[in-house]
Amino acid sequence: MASIDDMDAEFARELSLLDIIVLGIGAMIGGSIFVLTGLAAGEAGPAIILAFALNGIITIFTAMVYAELGSAIPEPGGGYLWVREALGRPHAFLSGWISWFAHAVAGSLYILSFGSFVTLIITGYFGFDPGLAPVTLQKLFALLAVIVFTYVNYRGAKEASRVENLVTFFQLSIVLVFIIVGLMVLIRQPNPTVDFDPFLPQGVGGVFLAMGLTFIAFEGYEIIVQSGREVVNPRENIPKAIFYSMLIVVTIYILVGIVLIGAVQLTPGLVETAQQTDSIGGSTVPELPADPAVWQVLGHLGEFGLAQAAGQLLPYGTLLILVTGILSALAALNATTFSSSRVGYAMGQDRVFPDSFSYIHAKYRTPHISILLSGGLIAxxxxxxxxxxxxxxxxxxxxxxxxxxxxxxxxxxxxxxDELTYGYIAPLFPYIPILGIITKLLLAMYFFNYSPLAWYIAIGWILAGVGLFFVYSRGRIRETEIARETRAISEERALVERPYQVVVAISNPETAKRLVTFGSRIARHHNGEVLLTTVVTVPVQTPLEEGANYITNQRELLAEAMRYVPEDIPAHRVVTIGRNVGRSIVNLAQERDSELVILGWRGRSKPTKPPILGTTIDYIVENTPCDLVIAKTEGPNTPRNILLPTVGGPHAAFIENIATAFTDDERVSLTLLYVDENDTDAVESLLLDRQTALQGSGVNASIASISATNVSEAIIQFAEAGEYDTIMMGITRGRILQRSEIGHIAEDVGEQFSGEVLLGKYYQPLQSPLIQWLRKRRDEQEELTEENREL
Structure with missing residues (x-):
């Protein structure tokens, strides 16, 4: 038993800088660029370009605030959490109440655009007449979408977030093609500026109205900071993601505005289409003049403005934009449903909403009540x-x-x-947040000119929140203290920590003893320590801290595994809470700066299909930032007769070093085996040198070499004939995963040998992308040659 019992729970940081940049871009592009650009053009005319640029400038003030607070307090809850920290729970209740509603209303925007686009496709392209008014059909499709995606979030489907990333890249590709083609058309025009005069046909007021209408497109940093607990190096990456995504999105919107006004031709066909198309969502130009300008036609088209413009510039452009808009609207709907339900969950946890908002589904592990209520509000x-x-x-x-x-x-x-650690500090304090306050307030006040109804809705919602607070929430605040975020269960470290750490990943109680024994032997060999871990996974819809409610079994598993750690080996244990097992283990090894990871392998379940070793193991093999040992634990408690097939190289040297950790007993023998088509004197000389070196270290080592065309079969036959109980192999392939990161020879041996198999990978960081690419090409060529040999 280890001398010190070290037990804690940690959250896995799995989202990279690219992940959250994509998350922010997806939220800011989303359905907005496909829906709101036409509406905004109808308000500002050519000055839509100025409206987008000014929105970017105004938004950057608050983006700096989010970057600073997101780097200093990277916790779920975002703005709600910060208001609670600064102004107290009554103000936090109001901010959460507004945030919950804002995300839900944004979700309504996306499902309405989905309904509009689907309605136009089935009625305009397929000629289907359901006998319903277009607006009714739009609402029906919108309701269907919110039901489906509420259910997806309720179930906690991981595929939803993966599809969202794909949709983001797809929509960006389509928008970029639209921009490039449009700019080429604009450049070729004899007078490319003609459609930009007059620049302010609606005056400055039109610019302000367009800014207010499209401001939702520039608030994606709210979703970026919501994921703060799951971001790798959040103090650095959250500010970067906010500014990079803002730069990309503002540039895209400005370029789209230029193309819409300058490249679209005012043809009789486009005018006729505008006259015949009723904007289901509410046109900003309900009546076209006798001689309309491009911006007036786009405004009359409303949410179909960008789609009809694309029809002029791209083959099947209108249909392509409509389909892309549908996919984007659904992805954005999933993101807003996720964000809205998280705000509701946080307020339930904080006891200002009913406790049911914080309930987690026993099976799906999602905040299902908050998700259902958020979905209902969206509908x-x-x-x-x-x-x-x-x-x-x-x-x-x-x-x-x-x-x-x-x-x-x-x-x-x-x-x-003075208490916080910042990754980014906004300059010119306090003028930046003050400018943010003034610009947002002026824009909100001017917005009354465009939509008094929006102000009436906002005032009504705020008054309802104030009433709820005094009737219900204030009493609960008085009864309870502020709920703290779940963090470590406990934190004890060994009295003496050693520099070499072996992470032993445990998921199956039946293999725990063997894996811990392996890890302890290797740790002793390097005068190191072991860290036992197991992973609790929670779906993306559930805040990570909720995973702490499901660690009981894992704690018991690790407590049992600690019994197998020898007294002389310092041992720690940690339950890791994350979204994905492979990412969580990689994250833990990186955070703890570990030297070696050991995990078990059950063998292939579907030999003919990728993944090679299994999705989790393949990811770990490719991404672990340290040495790695994969063990198939079907041998004796103590290896006695070890076979080590070798072809030289760093991976073979690494696994040879691992093997020596098991040869401290003179009864254990180690045989180095070389298998190739040609049994040469050079090979025998190499093996003799290694045997001499091992024997000089006190290892009972012998050598052997055989010729064979099928290397894996030869190794297995040799092992069975020699009654070897354990095979240890280094990885002979480089950093490619498609064919096999492990190398198909090692994989075949591990699958077919009846005894114990340890597969080792030596960590080789590649400093240069060029070197990585060249090595990958070399490995692919070596692998092709190996396959040809076997054929």
């Missing part, structure tokens, strides 16, 4: 309001939320700045 808003009014209400709600966040940043910096 209600979609049914009650047209698309343009939904967009206006969402924009106004986010503006009011950002007012509170900007002020909270001032309070937190002044009162807690």
């Amino acid at each position: 209600v808003m979609a049914v009650l309001l047209p698309l343009a009014q939904v967009a206006a209400a969402a924009d106004l709600m986010f503006l009011l939320l950002f007012l509170q966040v900007n002020y909270s940043m001032i309070k937190i910096r002044r009162e807690r700045g």
Whole structure:
């Protein structure tokens, strides 16, 4: 038994900088660029370009605030959490109440755009007439979408987040093609500026209205900071993701505005289409003049403006934009349902909402009540309001939320700045947040000119929240203390920590003893320590801290495994809480700066299909930032007769070093075996040198070499004939996973040998992408040659 019992629980940080940049871009592009650009053009005319640029400038003030607070307090809850920290729980309740509603209303915008696009496709392209008014059909499709995606979030499907990333890359590709083709058309025109005059046909007021209408497109940093607990190196990566995504998105919107106004030709066909197409979501130009400008036609087309413009520039452009818009709307709907339900969950945890908001489903491990109620709120808003009014209400709600966040940043910096560790500090304090407050307030006030209804909705919702607070939430606040985020279960470290750490990943109680024995022997050989871990996974819809409620069995598993650690080996144990087992183990090894990871392998279940060793192991093999040993534990308790097939190289040297950890007993023998088509004197000389070196270290070593065309079969036959109980092999392939990261020879041996098999990979960091690419090409060529030999 280990002398010190070290037990804690940690959260896996799995999202890279690229992951959260994509997350932010997806949230900001989402359905907005396909829906709101036409509506905004109808308000600002050619000055839509200025509206997008000014929105980027105004938004950057609050983006700096989010970058600072997101780097200093990278916790789920985002703006709600910061307002609570700075202004107390009553103000936090109001911010959470607004945030919950804002994300839900944004979800309504996306499902309404989904309904509009689907309706146009089935009625305009397929000629299907269901006998319903277009607006009714739109609402029905919208309700169907919210039901499906509420259910997806309820079930906690991991595929939803993967599909969302694919949709983001797809929609970016389509938008970039649209921009490139449009700019080429614009450049070829004899007078490319003609459609930009007059630049301000609606005056400055039109610019402000377009800014307010499209502001929702620039608030994706709210979703970036919501994932703070799951981001690798959040203090550095969250600010980077916010600024990179903002730069990309603002540039894209400006370029789309230029193409819409400058490259689209005002043809009789386009005017006729605009006259015949009723904007289901609410056109900003309900009546076209006799001689309309491009921007007026786009405004009359409303949410179909970008799609009809693409029809001029790209083959099947209208249909392509409609399909892309449908996919984008669904991906954005999934993200907003996720965010809205998380805010509701956080408020339930904080006891200002009913406890049911924080309930976690026993089977799916999702905040199912919060998800269902958020989905219901999205559906209600979609049914009650047209698309343009939904967009206006969402924009106004986010503006009011950002007012509170900007002020909270001032309070937190002044009162807690010395206590926090910042990855980014906004310059010109406190002028940046003050500018954020002033610009958001002015934009919100001017927004009344565009949509009084949005203001009435906002005021009504805020008043309802104030009433709920005094009737219900204030009493619960008085009864309870502030709920703290779940962190470590306990934290004890060994009295003496050693520099060489072996991580032993345990998932099966039946193999725990053998894996711990392996890890302890290797740790002793290197005067090191062991870290036992197991992983609790929770779906993306559930905050990571909820995983702490499901660690009981894993704690018992690790407590049992600790019994097998020898007294002389310092041992720690940690339950890792994450989204994915492979990522969590890789993350733990990186965070703890471990030297070796050991995990078990059950063998292939489907030999003919990728993944090679299994999805989890393949990911670990490819990404672990240290040495790795994969063990198939079907041998004796103590290896006595070890066979080590070798072809030289760093992986073989590494596994040879591992093998020596098991040869401290003179009764254990080790045989080095070389198998190839040609049994040469050079090979025999190499093996003799290695045998001499091992024997000089006190290892009972012998050598053998055989010729064979099928290397894996020859190894197995040799092992069975020699009654070897354990085979240890180094990886002979490089850093390619498609054919086999392990190498198909080692994999075949591990699968077919009846005894114990240890497969070892030596960690070789590649500093240069060019070197990595060249090595990959070399490995592919070597593998092809190996296959030809076997054929």
